[in-house]
Each structure stands twice: as structure tokens, then as C-alpha cells.
Amino acid sequence: MSDTNAIGLHQDSASQLAEKLNVLLANYQIFYMNVRGYHWNVKGPQFFELHDKFEEFYTDLLTKVDEVAERVLTLGHQPVHAFSDYISLAQIQEDKSVHDGEACVRGTLKGFQTLIELQREILSMAADADDEGTAAQAGDYIREQEKSVWMLKAYLH
Numbered sequence: 001m002s003d004t005n006a007i008g009l010h011q012d013s014a015s016q017l018a019e020k021l022n023v024l025l026a027n028y029q030i031f032y033m034n035v036r037g038y039h040w041n042v043k044g045p046q047f048f049e050l051h052d053k054f055e056e057f058y059t060d061l062l063t064k065v066d067e068v069a070e071r072v073l074t075l076g077h078q079p080v081h082a083f084s085d086y087i088s089l090a091q092i093q094e095d096k097s098v099h100d101g102e103a104c105v106r107g108t109l110k111g112f113q114t115l116i117e118l119q120r121e122i123l124s125m126a127a128d129a130d131d132e133g134t135a136a137q138a139g140d141y142i143r144e145q146e147k148s149v150w151m152l153k154a155y156l157h
Contacts, residue, residue, distance in 0.1 A: 005076040013129035018077035020125060021134070024118050025068045025079055026089035031111040032061040034095040038104035046101045057108060057148070064141065071137060091118075102156065109152040112145045119145075 005014045039054035069079035080089065087094075092114050095107045119138040126135035 007074065007076075007133070009075065009129055009131055011076075013125075013131065014075040015077065017122065017125055017129060017131060017134055018072045018075045020118075020122050021068055021072045021075070022077075022080045022085075023089050024115070024122060025065065025072065026086040027092045027111075027115060027118060028061060028065045028068060029083070029086045030090045030092045030094060031115065032058055032065060034092070034098075034107055034111060035061060037095065038098060038107065041097075041099040042101050042104050043099045044101040050101050050104060054104070054108070060144075067137065071134060074133065075131075105152055105155055109149060109156070112149050112152070116142055116145050116149070 003011055005011055009017075035054050035058040039051060039058060042050045042054065044050075069081075072079040080086065092111050098104055098107060119142050123135055123138040123142065126132075126138060
């Protein structure tokens with residue numbers, strides 16, 4: 001039996017990366033639902049701009065959910081797909097009944113900060129495993145989300 005998977009990565013490294021990517025996937029799913037809820041429920045003087053911005057964010061998050069799950073599959077493993085797993089694996093908590101615009105923005109900011117932290121861990125693991133595909137994906141996500149963090153922080157000040 002070979003100690004590498006179909007894309008030439010060491011089986012143990014691929015397994016560890018897939019496990020961490022499943023944690024990331026769980027966080028993306030919970031965060032996606034939070035931002036979707038912000039979009040639906042936001043109220044206040046910034047309703048129009050925030051409603052549109054949250055839609056932009058959740059649309060992008062949904063794309064990334066699919067990409068992360070497909071990366072787990074590419075590594076030769078199964079993505080988690082039950083909400084009970086998402087709840088147990090995610091650091092991001094469900095944000096229920098939030099409608100104040102500033103609270104919604106703060107929740108979005110915190111969610112992106114959590115994703116960035118997890119993706120940095122994955123980037124490091126991927127580099128150690130010579131997994132350019134996972135590293136590139138994580139790096140791209142970090143770059144995009146760092147800009148979102150900057151913009152959300154600017155919005156709050």
C-alpha cells in the first residue's frame with residue numbers, strides 16, 4: 001500500500017489537513033447562516049447598505065463552503081455535512097435574533113477574524129505537507145478576508 005494519496009501527498013498529512021479543513025468547513029457553514037440572518041433581519045438607518053453588503057458576503061461564503069468541501073474530497077476524505085457536526089466542530093457560534101446593524105457588523109467582523117486564524121493554521125500545515133493546492137486556497141481566502149476585516153473595522157469607527 002502506498003503512503004501517498006491520489007495527488008501525491010503523504011496519507012497522514014492529507015488526513016490531518018482534511019480534518020482541519022472540516023473544522024474550517026463547519027465554521028464557514030455557521031458563519032454563512034449568521035450572515036444570512038443578518039441580511040434578513042438587519043434594521044436601522046444603515047439598512048440598505050448593510051442588507052446589500054451582507055448579501056455580498058454570504059454569497060461569497062457559500063462559494064467558499066463548496067470549495068472547502070471539494071478540497072477535502074480532493075485530499076481523499078469526506079467533508080462533514082450534518083449541522084450537528086458543524087455545531088460541535090465550529091468555534092463560531094450561532095448568532096440568533098440579531099437585528100441591530102452595528103451588532104451584525106461586529107458579528108461579521110468576529111466571524112472573519114476566526115476564519116483567518118483557522119486558515120493561517122491550515123496554510124502552515126499545508127506548507128509543511130508540500131500541499132500547494134490547499135496552501136494557495138487558504139492564502140487567497142486570507143488575503144480577501146483581511147481586506148474585509150479592514151473595511152468592517154473602518155465602518156465601526
